Amino acid sequence: MIPGFVHRKRTDCLVSLGGLVVALCCSTAIADAPVIRVYPSRVTLDGAADRQRVIVQSVSADGRTRDLTSRARLVASVAHRVRIVGGVLEPLADGALDLVVTVDGRRLVVPVTVRHADMTSPVRFGLDVMPVLTKGGCNSGSCHGASRGQRGFRLSVFGFDPAGDHFRITREFVGRRIDLARPAESLLLTKPSEQVVHGGGQRFDAHSEMYRVLLKWLEQGAPRDPQDVSRVKRLEVFPSEVVLSGTRPGEDAAAESSHRLVVRAHYDNGTDRDVTGLTVFTSTNTASAVVSADGVVSGQRRGESFVMAMFGEHNVGLPVIVVPGGPVAAFPDLPVANRVDELIHRKLRKLRVVPSPLCDDSTFLRRVYLDTIGLLPQPSEYDRFIADKRTDKRKRLVDELLKRPEFTDLWVMKWAELLQVRNVKGGFFGWLRKRLLANVPMDRMVRELLTAEGGFFRDPPAQYFRQVGKPKILAENVAQVFMGTRIQCAQCHNHPFDRWTMNDYYGFAAFFAQLGSKRNWEDTREQIVFNKGSGEVRHPVDDRVMPPKFLGGEVPKLGRRDRRAVLAEWLTADGNPWFSRNLANIAWAQFFGRGIVDQVDDVRLSNPPSNPELLDFLANRLVADGYDFRKLIRVITLSFAYQRATEPTASNLDDRRNFSHASFRRLRAEVLHDCLCQATGVPSRLGGFPLGTRAVQLPVAAMSTEFLDTFGRSDRETVCSCEVDVQPNLSQALHLINGATTWGKIERGEVLKRLMTADDEPATVISALYVRCLARQPTVRERTRLLAAVAAADDRNEIYQELFWALLNSKEFLFNH
């Protein structure tokens, strides 16, 4: 319980928790034989320079992985065809053989093929040299990748312009950076290896693979790449999963708490190559796992991390779980409400995290009301729900709430934020509301939106294209809103933490290049947008026309079709995981305060979903249900995961990502405002809208209400989910304590008057106020102390008013929990 909450005793919860503890104590550790795996499962060595590191991993029954490579014995079945040095295979002669791996008495065989063992292939600038510059950090934004470079030497940041970089290395200041007569004397080598003074320090030494690559390229004469050079198609990282034991601060990583990684690049000519030595490794959570420059990941504290491997313009990631060391208690056998729980429990089981028990009825009632319709339960609704003894009453309640118009209002508001609906004129807000009220499937709605044509006023969804003429902004917005990914970085350079390149960016922007507009001279406020059928987007580096290309997909055949229609079809196709996952994630975040990918619009390789299987399940479910949002939300809210208490268990105290307990979430500005109006029975006059208009129903972005501003209402200027600020701060507290909103509404309202007229019994009044504000009864301690205070007061009304004020100012009121 967070400090300052109105004190509350939770007997129901304790009972549930007790049962769980018993279950935990009864369970015992399980110790089955581990599974042994060798990575990669098949090796092809192509060319004399090709190398492949092999790693051996064991996976114990409790899910932990251990790197057994150093203990394993590697033997080639045909010894003259390969040489094995420190776990690395080197080609000697063409032919097939088996690599026999023996460890802990187990024997595994990896087929190996050697081709062109006597052929030395040249070092390529784009494929070999550029990764060295990236791995060395040479082209990072803080070094030569800065817009003005360093000391006169500039590289394209993260290597988005290989041709430009080749020019600057070989042609700019001829004779300075490279010396082809004496390659080893080139500044390109002597600087990073710090044989001469280098402001950036030593990036690699003269014995490293990186040095060798550069030297060899210089010895070749620093050639430009031929047109038909093969290109990296994809990266893969081994092993496929890593579950490490944590270490304590100061300790060295034990064998079971570190693991070597291998990165293999696949080329479009069908070959592959071990590029571990040229790969940049990063960890998204160094508190749990750190990764060395040569790809050894070490477990730290219990938790999760995601290790990113970047080679050239390609990225690949690997989730790493760190569990406590020592013997493992068995995971309790938890009941599940639906598939959501199964998938969450599966993840929690890996993490050795036991979820919190279910919350009580009153907590669930308040939580689901706030999350689903943005209002508090009315006292009569509270009474009815609490009195209901049916076992499926929570399900019935959810069904009831999903049918209420306030449910639509809440989602209209969210979509209005994402689509930047900034004013009421033109009916864009009304169009959204009608669509959602009619439960139009989201895919259809998005197709209508993305292919909208016409005037802003007469064809409201056309307002989405008010940025007409700016295909880049439209592409960024569509990617962020409908795919949940931010591609803005790739406008200027290849995305450093994601897969997006400038080609992806401008190829995607090309879908909006043919959007035309004209002013409606009958009403000059209005623009008319239409598909003009011509117009292109050009790549800023080489000015080439970019054909429209789906983000992360192929270049479609367009014919004479509206490019936006082609994009909309691809985006909303059942097989497109981006769209459905994104929608599922947005829905999930509404009920848990954070997405499975968090932030919901920041899907990237380095920010993977905390539970990919869960996200896939929800996405598939959404597709299977015909993009019916209500059905998806029903699944989410009926899961036990949603119904868990906020109180943590000993093991899930630190868990913020895996939904093992409910989280405290400050109510967003509009909902808090509406709840305040609802509790006091005094609606606010919001702008020029009719009295009784709730804040969630406001179509306009600009509202000069101090309350809403203070509590972080989105002004819909960008599509970023970060526009809605739900962080508590001091001015919010001061506004509630000193501002006119709370006290003014209490004074103007007739709640107390009605309560005292109906039944002046203090216990009844106190209880009614608790139910009205917090959707629960006062605890015994609260009741006792309040009754004493009322008995001692000269003016009951005054003490009731103060109680009312205190309840509305309590954190319990401000938060959903």
Place this chain on the structure above:
Amino acid sequence: MSCRGRADRAIRPLVTVCLVLAMVSTGQAQSEARSVVSASPRYLQRGTVATVLLRCAWLPSAEDILFYSPGLVCQGLTLLEQSKGLPPDGREYLATIRVSADCRIGQHRFRIRDRGGLSTLHTLYVGPLPRLAERSRATTFEDPQDVALNTTVSGYISDVGQLDWYRVMLKKGQRLNVDVQAVRMAQGLFDAHVTVFDARARVLAESDDTGLGLHDPITGLVAGTSGPYMIAIRESGYGNEGSYKGPRGRYLLHVGTFPRPLAVIAAGRISDKSVRMTFLGDPRGPFTQLLAVAADRNRSVFGTTTVTPTLGGQSAPTPHPIRINDLPTVVEAEPNDDWRKSPPSEQTVPVAFAGVISKPGDVDTFRFRAEKGQRLKIQVYARRLYSRLDSVLSVHRVRDGTNVAGGDDPPRRHRTSMFAYNSHHAGWFAQDAYTEMTANEEGMYSVEVADHLKKGGIDYHYRIEVTVIEPKLTLFVRRDPPYWRGTPGQSVSVPRGNRYAVIVENLRENCPEGPLSVAAVGLPPGVSLESPGLTSRRVPMLFTAVGDARRTASLARFRSSDPRGRPLDTQFEQSVFYGLNPPNYAFFGVDSERLAVAVAEDYPVHLELEPLGAPLVQEGESLLKIRARVGPGLRRKVRLSMLYTPPGISAELSGPLSDGERVVEMRLEANREARPGRWPIAVVSREATQLRGGGVSTQLRTLEVLPAFLDLVLTRAILRRGETVELKAQLEQKVDFSGGAKAELLGLPEGVTAGAVEIATASESITFRVTAGKTAPLGLHKTLFCRVSIPWRVAGGRMTTVVQRLGHGGQLRILETAAGPRQEGQGP
């Protein structure tokens, strides 16, 4: 730049406009225009006699009302006692107006004729339904105002966020039509929104913008059950975008079982006895009526008129604009989607086609026969007829399928010329497709029309006119800025025995070169028009009233002919705008094809412009002499100014004139870019503001502007105090003049003198002897220039003097006197 910033900037001028309009409406106007501020009620029922309260400014002695169309007669005009809240020059009149039973449904324009002249233009709306005033505070669902079916309610949204609620009782199966007039009230931008609910507050129908209603909502339903139905009216943005308080929040709610089609297609021509009109979009389905259209009745600047359907004895409350003329009209017959198979026709040019793009993706095609060499214009009337169609045209030669012409929005030259004068028309015009073609062989051609966005519907009707390109002259009386103040300056009030001049602008389309002559028809008795030949875009016209002319007013038309005397297609256009959107585009306008001219009472200022002496040359100057007689009784000082100045010429405003008779001189100066030619000019009095539209004029005189006679460049000179130096000027003589020209060096600093110099014929330079006095100011002086006076023989043999000011920027540096011998102890 943030979106918010943009929105703010877009809204700010609108808000300013609104505030000023509100000031006008509350009688706080600073303008001294004779104006009608408000009329109440604005709505009159046909066949009734109504009493209308007219709030006016600067109309102390109103005598009559000049209506622009028949059906309304002013039977009495009574001045009310000065009531509270009116400004000193405000007046209230009670007008008794008889509305004939056959009066046209729609807006009726009028001006009040005061003894001093005509007021601004205002409108009254005539409809078929009885009027009901809005009950105050019927602003909640629970407490609506009960309204009988077939009633017109005049309502008023006074507060932001306000909803007006009405309740009507319907029987099951009964039709309810709701037609709200707000923007179409000719009052400003009040963007109304209407919603129809059932008794359980479920939305049954709603409407915001429409085709026929423009920004006004039109909706309807068939009652599913018997019982009450609720109608809510609000501003579509809840008043959050701009203020609409004041008269702009007023609306008319027409509610009932009347017919309410959304489009009309006219199949005949004016010379037919009656025209077959097909009305589309009425809930009861399309219906056809034979309606008579008078040949010259209430035509707007687009040549459109209005028709109102009647069904079961009930008329629609608002009319449909139609374009009808004497062209044979072919109405579409589906299927006609493919121009290769379009229905055969032997129609020759000129011809009109009419139809409707009835569904999304629909395309309509028509055929016509053209002669070889014919230059044709093909234009669509759709938005101008309140259709939703954003038309696109394509013309094919049927023989071989060659695409010979095509067009979307009209070319910029059309739009820009229209924008200068008639912004709201320009708006509607801007999306009606227009193209021109020359038939390079005799034969069949096919014209194809579709919607730009491939949309369609019952109210996507159109009329295409294929006509031979003929010369056309369009005349405008320029609006005096600022535009939001309405119509001052757009009517003519000539004092008896005096003159009144206006600037008429014109747009020549395919007219032959040379001056076009213009005459007025229908002026009040005793008033005559003097119009110089139209040679430029802005030309003054002078109205003169004889001394015994009767005070009256009329609506005048114009006729024109080309230099060879052949009559031209002549159109006069005048618009009054409502709900202006920055930068100066209107949401609605009322227009007229006739100019209101009145004879006013005597005016105590008389002006005569003496014959002009010398021509004005580029970089030259000239003097006008005006004989002014100012009588007593004027509240303001009289000042004189040019009615307009030809390009490159400036004139100063005269000083204030006191009572009595005197000669006033006004200096004209021409710059280097002044356009040579013969310009008709006049001097007018400006004792009241421009906006009042008052004042009188001199007669028209012709100012001759000639190219510069000389070019002169002054050299620089340096001299010490007490010295005399020579300052040379290089000359280029551009015309031959017969010697005797004299040059003076002007702009010299004090204490510096230079004598005048004679310029010999063909001389290429002159030399001034410049002497600096002992006290001449030291330093560099850049103010020198020359005035050259050249004797010149004008046509007729009279000698006169042409003056040019030249050599601006000449420099003279004055130094201290030469130093004496150095004294010991002095520094270097």
